[in-house]
Amino acid sequence: MVSEIIEGFSTIQKRNSSFLNGIDMSDTDQIKNTLFPNTLEIAAFFKEKEALITGLLSENSGIQFMDILYDQYYQHFLTALPQVFFIKFAPDIIEFYATYMTKGVAALVETWFQSGFKSSTEMISHAILNMLAPALSDLYSEKRSLYRCS
Known part of the structure; x- marks a missing residue:
């Protein structure tokens, strides 16, 4: 049950790793518009699995589904963020942003x-992207700061 959801989610999520390459990262509307189809696909996937997810969230399931989902989001951001940004950031900066974005997305979901x-x-x-786009844009602006590796 859990693996079915996580595998489907992961497959959809992996498709958005390179979506942001080549766009103006200072433009949050462009970020939102670029990521919207994939984010909507993930939401539709979760909605399609509503009964299963509801069961997994019940106290009787014995499964910490949100912890598993949180880990998936976190690993995705840790992997995707360095692929998106062509300047190599210090690992702790990527971890800070990955943690922030994961906690925000996981809380909304x-x-x-x-x-x-x-x-x-x-x-x-839209709620997810309204939270993510400013963070992504902010990370992009970090390229011009002291927080990056040389």
């Missing part, structure tokens, strides 16, 4: 799950 998937997939996708 968990709230959506716990609400019974009440918001539309479009609304949750």
Whole structure:
């Protein structure tokens, strides 16, 4: 059950690793527009698995599903962020941003799950991107700062 969700999620997530290459990272609207189709696909996948996810979140499941999902998001950001940004950042900077983005996305997704998937997939996708885009843009601006490796 869990592996079905995580494998499907991971497959969709891996497709967005290179989406941001070649766009203006100072333009948060461009970031959102570029990532929206993939984010919406992930939300639609979760919505399709609503009954299974609801069961996994119950106290009786014995599975810490959100911890597993959190780890997936974190590993994705740790892997994807260095691929997106062509300047090599210090590992701790990537870890800081990956942690921030993971906690934000996981909190939004968990709230959506716990609400019974009440918001539309479009609304949750916009909420996620409204949180992610400024962080991605900020990391891009770090290229001109002292936080990068030389």
